[in-house]
Amino acid sequence: MKKSQWMALFIIVIMASSTVGFIFSFKEPSNTQGGSVKYKGQEFLTTQDGRWVTSINNVQFVFDNSPEQLDAEIPAFNFGSKVYIISDPNEEDPYLSYNMQKLAYTLQSTSRAVVDACDREEGCPEQTPIKNCVEDAVYLKVSEENKIYKEDKCVVIEGDKEGMAKAVDKLNLGLVGLR
Template sequence: MKKAQWMSLFIIFLMASSTIGFIGITSNSEEPQTGKSIKYNGQKFSSTLDNRWVTIIDGVQFIFDYSPEELNDLAVPELNFGNKVYIIFDHNKTNSYLNYNVQKLSYTLQATNRAVINACDKEEGCPENAPIKDCTEDAVYLKITEENKVYNEGKCIVVEGDNEGITKSIDKIDIKLVGL
């Protein structure tokens, strides 16, 4: 055989073996790549390679930074949101953690059929397209503080805390929003 024929056969072999390997790896694409799994209120949660927790409810994937077991001692008031929920925060005090938690909460609220609107707690520093809201409407009010706590104020669930505290509280709220 000529060199070109050998090269063609080699390329065909590589392509065929790559395809077979790809099919074998992705045959279970509904399940995330995980380490361990737990059951929480009858729902399976799997740990991911980046140490997060994933569950799939009605075909929708939800991601948590903490396992539900780590959040058991965290008290969150009852959630009685309507179809529209504001996420209120001070736009002058945002950081990557707060932005991440706003996005994570927005995803879960939208996945549970609620319209989400980001809002400001005051006019100063507020983007033009964002409304200024208080706790007279359904909202989650995020405040960066040193003390971690979650409580009701008017029609708001107020989440106060440092980066870790807010992340844990949002995970607990998200778990309650999906009905667990």
């Protein structure tokens, strides 16, 4: 055999063994640590990064806290098909942005249109609407005091990093029917 034939055979063997190895090593992805909890009939599994995940109607929902740790009372709400997520456009907090995205995902997964909105004109991007609590909305505010309350048609969540994460998780539980 010529050198080029050996090289071609070598590449074929490498590719074939890689393919076989990939096929036999593939398993169902498991990013859980093995911990689980049942909450209102729904199983929640812990992930490697300490979050909690559950699947409802083939949609996966992620929570930063175990549902058993969420003791905050959420006011009654009945959002329509469109919900605004209102925040201060001048607030540059990565945890606020993360919680807004997490809330938007849950709202969209429960068949609601989500629109980001500002609470004031100053600093608000040109195409972003300025809203208050006259329409269905969740108003997220960074604050040292953790509290959740209803104001007109808004569920207002005020809090620090941990407080806001817990409140958004609790609201998300309500949105998916696990109130």
